[in-house]
Structure formats: C-alpha cells, structure tokens
Amino acid sequence: MSHHIVEAADLEYSYPDGTPALKGVSFRIEHGESVGIVGANGAGKSTLLMHLNGCLLAGKGTVRVGDFPVTGQTLPQVRRSVGTVFQDPDDQLFMPTVEEDVAFGPLNMHLPPAEVESRVSASLESVNALHLRKRPPYKLSGGEKRAAAIATALSMSPDILVMDEPTSGLDPRARRKLIGLLAGFMHTKIIASHDLDMIYALCGRTIVLHEGRVAADGPTASILANHDLLAGCGLELPLSLQGCPVCANIKKAE
Amino acid sequence: MSRIDVLARDMESLDLLASRDTPVRRLDPRAKAAVTAMFLGTVVSFGKYEIAEMTPLFLYPAAILALGQVPARVLFRYLLFASPFALLAGMFNPVLDRETAISLGALDVPGGWISFASIMLRFMLTVSAVLLLLACTGYVQVCAALGRLGAPRIVITQFLLLHRYMFILSDEAARMTRAHMLRSRDGRGPGIRVWASLAGHLLLHAHDRGSRTHSAMLARGFDGSLPSLRAFRWSWADTCFLAGCGGFFVLARFGNLAERLGDLMGFAV
Numbered sequence A: 001m002s003h004h005i006v007e008a009a010d011l012e013y014s015y016p017d018g019t020p021a022l023k024g025v026s027f028r029i030e031h032g033e034s035v036g037i038v039g040a041n042g043a044g045k046s047t048l049l050m051h052l053n054g055c056l057l058a059g060k061g062t063v064r065v066g067d068f069p070v071t072g073q074t075l076p077q078v079r080r081s082v083g084t085v086f087q088d089p090d091d092q093l094f095m096p097t098v099e100e101d102v103a104f105g106p107l108n109m110h111l112p113p114a115e116v117e118s119r120v121s122a123s124l125e126s127v128n129a130l131h132l133r134k135r136p137p138y139k140l141s142g143g144e145k146r147a148a149a150i151a152t153a154l155s156m157s158p159d160i161l162v163m164d165e166p167t168s169g170l171d172p173r174a175r176r177k178l179i180g181l182l183a184g185f186m187h188t189k190i191i192a193s194h195d196l197d198m199i200y201a202l203c204g205r206t207i208v209l210h211e212g213r214v215a216a217d218g219p220t221a222s223i224l225a226n227h228d229l230l231a232g233c234g235l236e237l238p239l240s241l242q243g244c245p246v247c248a249n250i251k252k253a254e
Numbered sequence B: 001m002s003r004i005d006v007l008a009r010d011m012e013s014l015d016l017l018a019s020r021d022t023p024v025r026r027l028d029p030r031a032k033a034a035v036t037a038m039f040l041g042t043v044v045s046f047g048k049y050e051i052a053e054m055t056p057l058f059l060y061p062a063a064i065l066a067l068g069q070v071p072a073r074v075l076f077r078y079l080l081f082a083s084p085f086a087l088l089a090g091m092f093n094p095v096l097d098r099e100t101a102i103s104l105g106a107l108d109v110p111g112g113w114i115s116f117a118s119i120m121l122r123f124m125l126t127v128s129a130v131l132l133l134l135a136c137t138g139y140v141q142v143c144a145a146l147g148r149l150g151a152p153r154i155v156i157t158q159f160l161l162l163h164r165y166m167f168i169l170s171d172e173a174a175r176m177t178r179a180h181m182l183r184s185r186d187g188r189g190p191g192i193r194v195w196a197s198l199a200g201h202l203l204l205h206a207h208d209r210g211s212r213t214h215s216a217m218l219a220r221g222f223d224g225s226l227p228s229l230r231a232f233r234w235s236w237a238d239t240c241f242l243a244g245c246g247g248f249f250v251l252a253r254f255g256n257l258a259e260r261l262g263d264l265m266g267f268a269v
C-alpha cells in the first residue's frame, strides 16, 4: 500500500532571506513507521517538517505524501492525511476554547456537525483532556497545552502525525506521560527533536540531520549509540546510554 | 501591571463575557453585526457640527449594556485606553477652526470646539458599539458572522490574526519590559530610546509568531471561510431586533429625535 508513505527526494530549500536550510535531503518513510529526525539547533528539522504539510513548498526536489506530490494544488489532500503538532502550542491554539480549537480542523473539512462533535470528544479523550474542553487554551499548563495541540491534529484523523519537539518545555513527569501517550498511537509518526531519550523510546528508525543534509539514516539503536557520529553532528549520547556517573565512579574505585 | 496587560486581560474578559447566556447573546450574530454596522453608519453620517442631534444615539449602547449585562467598568476602561487616539484626531480642530459656530447667550463657541466635541462623541459611540458587539457575541463568532454576511475571506483571516496579535503583543511586551526592568540600574521603566528598540523587537516577534499561527491554521485546512460549531439560526427575535434598531437609527438621523425628546422632557417638567 502506497497510501501513507512520505518521501523526500533531493529536497532543497532556502529561506527568502537567503539562508540555505535544506541542501538535498532524501528519505522514504513507509506506512506505520516511527521515525525520529534528530539534529542540533538550526540543522533544519523544523524546515523539513514544514515541507511535509505543505506550509513550505520545495525549492528544488520533491516531497510526496501518500499518492500526491506536495504542490499548491494537492494541499487539501496532503493536509488531510498529515497532522502537524507545532513546536510551540501557543502558535497552534488560537480559538477561545479548547473545544473550538479541536473542532477547527474538522469544520474546515466541512464535516456534518454530529461527526465534528464526535471527533472532538474522541480526540480529546485520546489525549486524556476531555475535562479541558471548555477552558481557554492560554490558561492551560504546558503539558495540558501540548495535549490540546495534539488533539487538534488528531481530530482531523490524519494517517501521519508530524511533531516538532513535542517534549520541549515539559517537566519530567509531563514528558513521561506524553511519551506513554504517543507510544499508544498507531499512526505513521515523524518526530523532530533533540530529546534523544524520547526518540530512543518511541522511534525504531532515526534520521540525523546536519547542516541541512542527512548525515545518517538507520535503526535508532545503532545510530544513537554511535558516539562519533553524534559528536560530529553536534549531539550527545542519550542519557540512558551514557552510563551512570555514580556507578562509573564506583567501578573506578574498585 | 502595565496598561497593555490590562487591555489583554479585558480582551479575555470580553470573550468570557460573551460566553454567558443573556438575551442579547441569544440573538443571531449576523443580526448583531448588521445592526452594529448600521449604527456605525448612522454615527459617521452626522455633520461635523451636529452634536445635540447625535445624543439620542446613546440610547442604543445604553440598552445593549443593560440587556447584555456588560459591566460598565470594562467598557470605560477600553474607552479610556483608546481615547488618546481620538484626542489626537481632534486636537487641532479648535486651533484651525476659530469661526463662531453657535452663540450661547454672550458666549461665542468657535466651530473648532464643536467639531472637537463631535469627534469625541463619535469616538465614544462607535467604540462602545463595537466593544458591546464583542462582549455579547465573542470575537470569533463576529468574524464568522461577517463571513456569512459576505465579507471577503482575506478580511476574516486578518481579523482572526488581529485577535491573536493582541494577545501576542501584550504577552511579549509584558515579558520584554519585565526583562528590561530586571536589568536596568534603578528598576525604572525604559527610556524613550530603549522603548524604540523594544518596540521594533516587539513587532518582529509578533510578526514571526503571527506567521507561525497562520501556518498552523493552514495546516488544519483553513481556507479563509470560518465554519462555526454552533449553526447560526435566524429567528423572529432577530428580525424584530434588526427592524427595531434600524427604525430607531432612521428616526435619530432624520426625525429630529433630539428636539422631540427635548420637547417631551420640557413638557413633562
């Protein structure tokens, strides 16, 4: 089934001010995969994700989502199958109440009211945020905002979930809850982050971006254990693979 | 708290007010938007020396204020906040226009002062009408109604983003002034030069954020139309409201209502 594939071929993009952000990125993500996009600040992660939902259009090369190349004409279909969770939930939540925000996508798809209502309840339920539905988004805590932002994407029933730094700004507990939540989703997931522990927990495959190019692409377990590769791309081993400093000292003492 | 903070909180409170159940709130947003538009049209159609003739129009905001159960305090705070703009607009009239327009006994009142007063009156009337519309309907509902009444999609998008900008601007302004205060030597507010640079940063920030919000809207299939969760339903009450207010505005504009009300009062006294 070619339905939920995401493919980039020689993707290049420069911002209008001339900053080259992507310099030839290629990959193919199959249906049901969970892929981490890692890289230091400024590596081009956010820029890449904005190409997957058509918020940016390829300068050179192509992006395909499912059966469509991402172009000006296919945007409605592309956006129906790709749900995006932006880095800052404050950018994503703009309606007076959480409920209206979650309904925004389905209403734009011109679904009948009953269907909209059931999607709103279902997606809030799936992020455990049903009790927030009447609250104004700007008054929520960081974790609650993130949950609401994810619900706004889920309510469009996307095949592919694209998330930009979903754990940034969360406290450890909210972060753990979020990881548990995302692990339960069956969508094709594409997660950009420099939270390598989260990528380690959620993604079977990792693509390393460095200065707008793919520096590595392979199984997470081998990539995130490769100290030299990560160091070359301005990243550090996930904490969970760094070994415990206390134990190391004990070992040294022996 | 800075003034801009207070304003943003009121923006919230306007939306909060709009979520209560009042007779005005139950009217169709389209009827309210149309009546407000007619009101604005009536107010600006008065000549620049017609002050007394305009006064009966205050009945409209007064009625909405009462029926919509909007606290007058909120309204006044907005009027106060926006008044510098009106003052600026009217400031030079008394200087430029010194010809006597009316004589009150021995006192000759120059036209400039009359037109200044008329600008202030108009300002109060129009701003309160719009604020009351928001407080009894909700910002997004008003936008949706404007869309239904045929406003171009680009305008609706602009209005929605404007709403966001208000929050964003006030948020960032509060954060930046706080950051400055913590670093300035005596903990006083920023001077004029620093203000200029702060304001520049602020606009850049707000622009970036606005465009990210716009991307987020597009990513969820936003095409400029604004389908609403609550379907609009036109009822008899809306027709009555529209006809009643329309009739009143026509009377106020062409029917010498001020004079008649004056006569009536005089008669009663």
Ligand SMILES: Nc1ncnc2c1ncn2[C@@H]1O[C@H](COP(=O)(O)OP(=O)(O)O)[C@@H](O)[C@H]1O
Binding pocket: A015, A016, A017, A019, A020, A021, A039, A040, A041, A042, A043, A044, A045, A046, A047, A048
């Ligand atoms: N709106 C923009 N205008 C100009 N340059 C930008 C813009 N956004 C990002 N960039 C530049 O593009 C590069 C990649 O940025 P980005 O994709 O945001 O990186 P990441 O998300 O990996 O931190 C950086 O060099 C950044 O400075």
Ligand SMILES: [Mg+2]
Binding pocket: A045, A046, A047, A087, A164
């Ligand atoms: Mg980023």
